Amino acid sequence: MNAVVFDRTGPPAEVLELREVPAAEPRRGEVLVRMLASPVNPSDLMYVEGKYGLKPTLPATPGFEGVGVVESNGGGVLGWLRKGKRVAVINDRVGNWAEYTVTRARQVIPVPDDLPDEQAATFFVNPATAVAMTRDVLKVPASEWLLQTAAGSNLGQMVIRLGKRAGFRTLNVVRRREQAAELTALGADAVIVEGDGPIEEQVRAAVPGGVRYAIDPVGGATGTAAIASLAPGGRVLLFGSLSDEVVSVHPRRILSGDVRVEGFWLGSWAKSQPVLRMLRLFREVGELIRDGTLTSPIAATYPLAKVREAVTHAAAAGKGGKVLLRIGERN
Structure with missing residues (x-):
């Protein structure tokens, strides 16, 4: 599969490159997700620079959030229930700037069909933080x-x-x-x-x-x-x-x-909350995105191959919205 990779921390436009790498296999409690889109957030840029609270194990792939379709399940009831569904993907281990990614089954959240990919990709970091x-x-x-x-x-x-x-x-x-x-x-x-x-x-x-x-x-x-x-x-x-x-x-x-x-x-806050509380939060976030309260304006969309242009745009002042990486299309 194609994935954005960096071997050393530093300026994202200099250290990021697109490579062909082996696709990860999900373990028990994990799912394999075919990625559709992922935003370029300030946290992603800081992660690549080595300035984020979570330090990368090199070589690494960035991308803490995004949207994709669950392709397979490594074992477990929750992953089985998510299979085939379009989900918001939260990833703090492998990274979402790739054609496929692996994350914990409890870190993928089904999103309503009427929510565009662009909004589903930005479902977690900003909206959930604000609420x-x-x-x-x-x-x-x-x-x-x-x-x-x-x-x-x-x-x-x-x-x-x-x-x-x-x-x-x-x-x-x-x-x-x-x-x-x-x-x-x-x-x-x-x-x-x-x-x-x-x-x-x-x-x-x-x-x-x-x-x-x-x-x-x-x-x-x-x-x-x-x-x-x-x-x-x-x-x-x-x-x-x-x-x-x-x-x-x-x-x-x-x-x-x-x-x-x-x-x-x-x-960290989300991991400390009861499951039902987080489910209520995600349900509310979806409703608030629908009514425009938590909508993310999209400034530009780039393919993975133009990741360096994407991160340069995302770091610019006054860009007018989120910069998005378009990775795949819904079948």
Whole structure:
């Protein structure tokens, strides 16, 4: 089969190549999936660069999520039930940027027939993260403010739409001024441009006293400012490290301000949840994709053979949506 492979970590456009490799065989509890499509997420790029929390065993194939059809089962009732079904594929071991992949049977989720491949491919990482953080972990109440950095991202836009639906208000940090008007039109309650001054000062001008809830995928100075923007008793979830820089917080800020700085990694969180809870989450995600709340705009689609062009596009600012690898077609 054809698969995207890298032998060393580094810039994705330099180290990734398409190769013919042996197809993996599913073991008990696993399934073989014929891949249809997979997005290029920031986590995939960081994985190739060696900067992600999960380190690759080289040579490796990227691709944490996607959509495909279960071709065979290595043994087990769940895999047998999934055989022949189109599924969202979650993969943290082998990688989805290949014609075929192997993953655990419990990490493939049947998707409705009316959900396009492009949306089914992006079913897990952004939509489930947005719902889990705001509803299940932070439990942001109606009318409360939620501060989010990197708000112009696909996930950031989902959070804005979730806020309009659930009734909480979003205070959104962006880098580019043109994003402010776009997010306001989308339903953002307030937008902060980083270049207009210190984030924490702008936050307190909009919400005197600071915010009780915040999420940050950036880290570095931006994540540090998100922590500084918390009101007493506030909580921030750090769910990414896009800047590859550390956040800084004085111990007194945590002690006297009673603030909580927590990490959130969807894969780890999902593994700790009861099966029925995750099934309810996946069902809700499907419904919210259908009604447009968690839809992922697609900026461009590339074949596997043009993976270097795809990762270059995915890393560009202002690309306007997800970059997708089209791997196969439905029979």
